[in-house]
Amino acid sequence: MDQCLGCKACMAACAIENQTPFWEQLWRTHVEDLEIGEFPNTQRMFVPRLCMQCENPPCYFVCPTGATQIVDGGIVVVDEYKCMGCLYCVEACPYGARYFYTYDDIQKAKKYYGENLIHVVPHVDKCTFCYGTAPDGTNTPACVRTCPGGSRVFGCLDDPNSEVSVLVNTGQAVVLNPQLNTQPKVFYVFNRQSGRYVQGGDNS
């Protein structure tokens, strides 16, 4: 969290890579701009948000048509052709990571991205860690490749020596809403200073 500048380069990179409907302010990843605490003990924080790629994804369990699927590596994706647009997954996701990509969005996407469209049928859209679109051999999402502050770290949780595994296994990285038992695979390393600020002013 210390390293996020709030520049939103990740949002731009994701929008280009995944043709997300930025004209509607709908994003697969976005950066929350938070002001926490009360003056004079305040702090501005930037919190990058994206699909948590849960191990127990509520969106998967509620999907009636089998459109939401879990692929290799535990990444949650949507089969655009199977999705019927009931929005049950949008209702079920506790992280607000999903939105509907409409017919009008497809038409507008043609204006911005030309005829080489990724999305050709209306469907519920979400972050897929750039599944299938990342450069060969990297598997690294566009937001991670673009982040100028190095705020985003991407790696294999099954590899105990990877950077993300070290952060998680040493307790530095935590998940949002652990009480929901969705077991997210996106973790956050929070600024220790922020805890002191918001608790009421001991800045010594």
Next chain:
Amino acid sequence: MSKKLWIWTVVFILIGGGIMFYGMSYNPLAWAQGFVSFTEPNNEPIPWGLLVIGYIFFGVIGTGVSTYNSLYELFNKNHKERNPFDKVKLRNEWLALAVLIPGLIMVFASVYKPASAINIYLSFRSTSRIAWNGVLYVLVGIGIIAEIIALIGEKVKEEGKIPGILKLIVDIDALIVGYAILAELILDANLGAVFGYLSTWVYEFGPFMPILFVAASFYSGIAMISFITPLYSWLRRPTSGGGNVGPEGDKTVFKVLARDGLLATITIGFLILWWIWLTATNQETLPWAELLINGSWSSTFWVGLVLVGIIIPIVLYSVAYKKESKGLLFASSIFVLLGWFVLVTLADVIPQAISWYYTISPVSPPGSTWVYELRSDFNGVAQYTQLPFAVSSYDLVWFAGSTLFLLGVYTLGVLLLPLEEEERPKHLWIFK
């Protein structure tokens, strides 16, 4: 009468169908695949709106009419004279099927790509309540249609010239009725479970909702029968027996309906009381209860549900029972149907009406909470945010179209099927 009824039927089917055709952007094939512009808006803070409310409203009424009617049929199978609805049971069963039709239409209209609903059956996911809805709607439809055929088959059997398959259906009549009741109750419970299953929504809504919806099926189903039966009593000519089953028989029917309606309304009142009480006395769910008790939905709750849907019907049903009054029974049914619409609106909207809020241990000491919504800047906002409810023009078009369509579909059955006691099937076993 028949000519006027044909005109009524054709006019409403055309008007309702025409409005729905407009709702499809005059292109049903494209609409079914989601390739039209006039559709559900994708930026509503509360995604499930009027069409979800509508399909539950009609779906639960339809199943409730059939369940209530079928229970009397089943438990009086060997003593038909004890069944007060024996002479109108076929009409009630058709009413159930007709009311389910706008519900089914709204199910499809509420999704962006209705044709893709076929994937519910091709790649069924057993953990999804909506997937089960898809299965249960089919099972209930089969049950009600089979019951209608069986009841008409009884009439054919009385004339002694029953075809083989129809005879089989009539012979297992009790089994069909029992199956229909079971499928309907499970569908009602499952519809309620849709509003209680999500981890995003407060946990207290979970197991309570199926119970509420099963009770509501009796509450709304009895009201629908109480609406239609006095109407018939007024509209039908004395030459046809003076109402539904004759003057005295009618009084018995009205009294039974008033008694059962009263019991169902008290049950709903009891459940709502506990819903509010438990929700309001849990610190996690208090914000949702406050919406109903003194928040932005309080007038809808107190006036629309408590007064119109519970207190007034209890009074009217009681007097209707005491005086055997079809006028008061009719009035009670209108209040209950209004109250049921309000109840299902609240059940749909309230769980969605407050944004989920996060508490993240490293940065959230007491008193500070992060607020997350899809689109907002979060600065200076309260602990949680109430989301506005809106009815889209797309929703309105489909709600109006399918409801008007119902008026024509119901009378189409009245014209074609031998629903009344004195009517006999002549063509293709079941048609007049």
